[in-house]
Amino acid sequence: MEKNSVQAEIASYTGKLFRDNFGKGPSSVYVSIEHPFITIYLSDFLAPMERVLVGQKNFMKVEETRDYLMQELIPEIKATLRVTADIHVENIYYDWSLKNRSGIIVGVVKEESDEEELLSLEDYPNKDRVHEEIIKVSEQAEKAPEQVDSLFLNSRTLVVDRKGILVRIEKELIQSGFSEQLRLSKRQLEKRLLDPSVFESILDTQVMDIFVDWDFTLDKSYIILILKPKKS
Template sequence: MDKNEKQIQSEIASHIGRLLRESFGKGPQSIYVNISRPFIVIYLRNFLSPTEKILLQQDQVDSVRHTRDLVMKSLIPEIKAYLLLAEMNIREFYYDWGFDNYSGILVGMESDRHSLLYSPQEWYAGKEELHGEMEKISQQIQKKPEEIRSYLINERTLLVVRTGMLISLGKELIRLGFEESLKLAEHNLERRHLFNNNQLQKIFQSRISDIFMDWNFHLDKSVTVFILNPSK
């Protein structure tokens, strides 16, 4: 990584930290920015405000998630505008929280034009097996994805993009205005399947520190991020 790239990542981390601190009263302790175009993956650690901590102790996870969703809706346009300064034209934006670890992930995806120009590492050991497991989980919850693609952003960050999983029931729930409820149900089910899957650790040959997931139902697309802790 050249000095300029390190500087850009550092500036993005600083800006995101300030935005989150101003919006939540407390920013993350650590922010790791990884640019592997057409993706930018921002991993947040130790991110929890005192109020949120109290709510989580009272099992109010859904309330904390709902409040963060409202705040993120106002922050995403500002984050996208700032990333334009790094010459990243973000078309899609995903995020999720790991309340058990006080962690979080932000994922930006550039336009299709940029997807053709850049190619992050798409080959890695265990790729076929991982796709097989993701396919099984998708089938148990909705249906087999029309496409699965995955990218090793760095040795600790693996990103999986699935498209074409929504069944008619899901589409109707979205049409009736139950998108938030559908996303919460999907999140809970998928998180349970992924965290209880012993095969994943064998596939990665690494301990899994965090798993994040988010959906864009209008594009029928899902993004999953695995944070790995490879043994040296």
């Protein structure tokens, strides 16, 4: 099956999956497949009950509910990608921008080689400055990452990979069963620190959305910047 057909099929499946489980699906789903990632960007996605909670500024309650539901959906998403698109996803990350009514799902394709080789080392303009800002934010939120890399999946999607960012108190909270509370708090903190205007200055384009998620077991994190494509 051609890449565009696969992307269209995944977009259709995702829209239906979210509509069936949330009561309302996204108005648009944008799928991008660029080894070793698959990204699914959702726009205009906010269920009626969630709209009420967001109106009451109860953002964390919405995110907590979505987290629990996503944990149920992730195995189904992985199985569907494997059967319909022959894409063997090892890990899935996700995040939401309730203000923008958008969301991101990121699948990392299973590799035969070590995970260290997942990311392309191709350069792009001001890559070092992007990494400097990511390290600065990480130091303010927890500690400087042991490793940072990034790549453009396409003209509008920049993925940043951080490894080795958890501090000892966070690891203790995870072991004590407070992973969900930690995830919710870290989302709020890091997304306040990730200033879109700084990245707009570095990348010379508008930042539409910023998403963050973690794998506490692997001690790694992905930051995804959704950019406004430049006019050619």
